[in-house]
Amino acid sequence: MALDSLSSVVEQAKSGFAEHFGGSPEVVVAAPGRVNLIGEHTDYNGGYVFPAAIDRFVVVASRRTQGPSRLVSLEPSAGEAEPFLAADLYRREVRGWAAYAAGVAWVLQQEGFEDVPDVEAVVASNVPMGSGVSSSAALELAFGKLYDALGRYQLSNRELALYGQRCENRFVGVNCGIMDQMASAMGVADSAIFLDTVTLEIDPCPLPQGISIVLCDTRKPRQLSTSQYNERRTQCEAAAKALGVELLRHATLEMLESAQESLDPVVFRRAWHVVTENARCLEFREALKAGDADLCGWLLRDSHLTLRDDYEVSCRELNVMSEAANAAPGCIGARMTGAGFGGACVALVRTEALGDFVNKASAEYVKRAGREGAFLVCRAVDGARVVESSL
8 A cells, every 4th residue: 555655665765875875864755656547638738637646656865965966766777876066057967867856956046045955865766667657757846845855945845846847847858747746746645636737726536435546557668759749739739729729728629610621630630639638627527526436437438539549649559458458347447648659558446356457457458469568556645745854
């Protein structure tokens, strides 16, 4: 469960800190990964998303040092980062995974916090890499909480989420939206969070009793290229312009249908997914509040169909996985999640049937896809927090 998962990673981080730096850390912080239940490719159209923070964590054990900062990851593929001085950072000069930590320090300096400390830090994580659960945002939020605790800045998690996004956009150089950071920062136990990506309104909605989140990883690396992503953004912008709205969040199905004859067919299909997906997010919120699990499942399945047929960001493996999951015992609904062309599906599954679900979905996926998948049972948890502090 979540507590066991977190305590295990905390102990790894503390043991790693003692091994690499000696003694005990001053502060231990944790930030969760996330999975998006519904609301895909809506964020850059000003729309709605519906993530949940999950019980897989990035944990940082750390203390101040006179500098430079020295960071060590317990992930074998990451290891020890190149040292950097927190007071002397320039965009994109820090390479590798440490850029997410250095970038948060850089943003804090840009915000007027001149005393951002250098640190000795060990990072431990059980957030699976490459499965679309946003390990980078969790890393940003963990270091945000760390610097906030050491500097006694008293920043809110919402502020830290915005700083994390700015770190990724302007320091790391990835043009991400706000969903990942807000989910890691603002997660609520046993709930998914409805997020308006324009107003940043958050509405936590409890998941139905007896329902688990299962991440169904195709084990096919995600392959949505920059050119494909930019092409879809351009197509959405063309649709919005033709409909006379600033963003597709302001478009309705009636507007879209009335303009169908004048729109390029591909542009129409792209807009159809976005407009219907925003409507599904709103309906999903009402379904969760009403405890209507069956409607939630129908909305998930319908989301996959428009992602597959209209937005065209699915792939054979994602289609096979979604079909295998939806046909397995206990499944309420499943769909692809994330950017597409690989990665994972997300399923809502009756907890009592988890064993049968995983066995049947796994066997069917292997049979039809010709490769092994991976299944991660998750629980929705609270967002980034300080776990231990001697300050």
